[in-house]
Amino acid sequence: MKPVTSRILTGDSRKLLPSIPSESIQCCVTSPPYWGLRDYDHPAQIGAEPSPDQYVQNLVEVFREVRRVLRKDGTLWLNVGDGYARNGGTGNCGPNAIVGNTKRLIQKRNCKVPDCWGLKDRDLIGLPWRVAFALQTDGWILRSKITWLKKTAMPESVKNRPTSATEDIFLFSKSPTYYYDPNAVREETGANLRNCWILGPDANGNGHPATFPRELARRCILLGSRANDTVLDPFGGSGTTGIVAKQFDRKSILIELNSDYSKMCKKRMSNAVQKTLGF
Template identity: 45%
Template sequence: MSHLLELFEESDAPRPEIRDASHNLADIVVGDVRTVLQSFPDETFRTCVTSPPYWGLRDYGTEGQIGAEKDIRDYIKDLVAVFREVRRVLTHDGTFWLNVGDSYTSGGRTWRDVDAKNKGRGMSYRADTPEGLKPKDLIGVPWRLALALQEDGWYLRTDIIWNKPNCQPESVKDRPTRSHEYVFLLTKSEKYFYDHSAILEPAIDPKQKAKNRRTVWNINTEPYPGSHFAVYPRQLVRLCVQAGSQPGDRVLDPFFGSGTTGVVCNELARRCTGVELNADYAELARERLLKRR
């Protein structure tokens, strides 16, 4: 736990609860990211890799949770404020890798039943159709957020398509099944650390050289056998961490969830700090980090 406590040595702010995951390089701070990040000193982390709660898609059962705002504009505003603090605690050459999914308007439905194939689908609330949109409209959440972050001062360097070859089937008959999400690479400064050689695409033909990583990443989803139902795959995180940091660097995940970012940082010898609002998920992450999987 000592390496995390160093983050607060120069701060007079109250220290949030810290749950130490012994024998690994990741620590978990339990609390609301909107206040926790304010306790962190400037320019502490080399990179940030995270996937915040998607708007209107999950009910994590926590009062005041980000993602449960009634208005999409409030969701964007909340995340812009959180990521403004992320920008402050990033080093000058730091990068920010943001995974976020899209959704459709609810069409006036006020709840959603549990699906046997997707237990996390059940919700006790449904957000209203955003102003200006119609029932069945694709909302465009990722780009709304990315452009708002760009306007707030981030450099928006690229969008990455995370293609899911093993995506969940959909019963829709009037549009294609959605099988992708976005990952945005944003930076604090015009010049920043990016290790392109660490994530080269291997050549299929041994006579050819490896090539620069493209913007479409084909990565299978990777369910974790725990109670957290929104886990992004380790390979997705691994590429971001490898490109955005070096061994020994600090990595931040302000929406730690089940701890995938910490697991990957352990594999790659990076020190990781995760912030998680839900104490149950924090405990799940702690157990997972100790098991190293």
């Protein structure tokens, strides 16, 4: 079996994406940092913008370059999370925040309701759809919204609303017709795959605070690419997209800003074995 090539670039996606040739990538599977949530310890990190409208603009910039590097029949699979507008206080927001052992940006921001979109204290921001509409306006074709229903939802100490147990995955295309293999992943009954995916977290955390499950990456990669195609993740994290790409015989390019995480990507990807079916 011919080994597939995997590249891991360390740095800011906005600076490194321009080095990738146009129309060389079949599919992009990615999850950017969520706005105002975690601190990835780098001045160029996305997610630390003072307000969410600047975050949306930064993502539009990144994904404009992604659109350039995608083949004409390529797709983007984008997992992005929501957040609440909050004003000071304690709890999981403000200077006295109880944040467990995860470094959180909301502490640093000192939680002021951002001055945009008419947001008020405790408003759910609706960020996934705001990002989706901005990408649509920038030229992407929005083809599907998949609900990821989490088997194990993160506990929340809330008593005035239901605990959040879902996230969104958007499927975008560059052109009206695009590569999508409906037979690569099907429902257990054999029916066409539905747009609600019930997925649990991977066993054994790897030290990165915000990974998506390998099964999520597996579905996107198999639906959106063929063997030997190249898959891109401009927010590589712990390397989940690259690992699954390698397991299923796809080439990959990952970009990760934080050098500790890019080292983690390299290590985990060199341990991954090609053509492991199922998890």
